[in-house]
Amino acid sequence: MALIEFAGVHKSFPPKVVYAGLDLTIARGEALTIVGGSGVGKSVMLKLLIGLLKPERGSITFDGKSVVGMSPRELAGVRQRIGMVFQGAALFDSLTVRENVAYGLREHFTMTEPEIDERVDWALSLVGLPGIEGMNPAELSGGMRKRVGLARTIALRPEVLLYDEPTTGLDPINTTRINNVIMSLKSALNVTSIVVTHDMQSAFTISSRLAMVYKGRIVASGTVDEFRNSNNPLVHNFVKGHAPVDEDMASLMARTQ
Ligand SMILES: Nc1ncnc2c1ncn2[C@@H]1O[C@H](COP(=O)(O)OP(=O)(O)OP(=O)(O)O)[C@@H](O)[C@H]1O
């Protein structure tokens, strides 16, 4: 059974139509990467899944339950199981790194201080930043802030992790580090992950499957090899970094559907 399912989802911010029939199923343990141009709705998809946004039509289910129409309490339960690493990790500048990473633990769980310390250490080590608990966010580089944001979400040990552009703006070493974190969470804890990225190299490294969003729908979905060798011009152009003009796209769409 699918762990996550979007079926016939429509979402607009009038007059802008973002989704006009989004269909996507994700199985437990998958590492799915969502690709697509800027503004196609990748972040919106993640927000729909955790109920931060509501669709006008269609269904979104997580573990057999409809997310659309859930009460705030039920949604809070979903958000304990689905952790989201937001694009542009916002840390609380008035709190230390330790308190930032511990924030959700204090909010959602009853843990002793030693347990919190242990979990914070674990999460910071995983993202390659052991020993920075006492620092303030203002003292960190952009890449470090991003990794602390990731540590904060990982610390909650969610079953599903949503990553919105986890490696954008990071140097190659930190990109590799984050990719390794995503892969080790999957292999060690069977975490299901959905990753939004523009970085095809990362996508090809971490994904068990990729899906491409274009004009309100998923236009392609497949394994790394299928994407690399795709004859679908939309996928091919995206993978190669070409940006054809829109009229071309319309005719390409007609051929590929
Ligand atoms: N809360 C909102 N109110 C109004 N419009 C929104 C809102 N959230 C997103 N949009 C619009 O929906 C569209 C999709 O946005 P989204 O953030 O999902 O794009 P994206 O694919 O994540 O792009 P990027 O790669 O640049 O992050 C955009 O046109 C955006 O302006």
Ligand SMILES: [Mg+2]
């Ligand atoms: Mg986005």
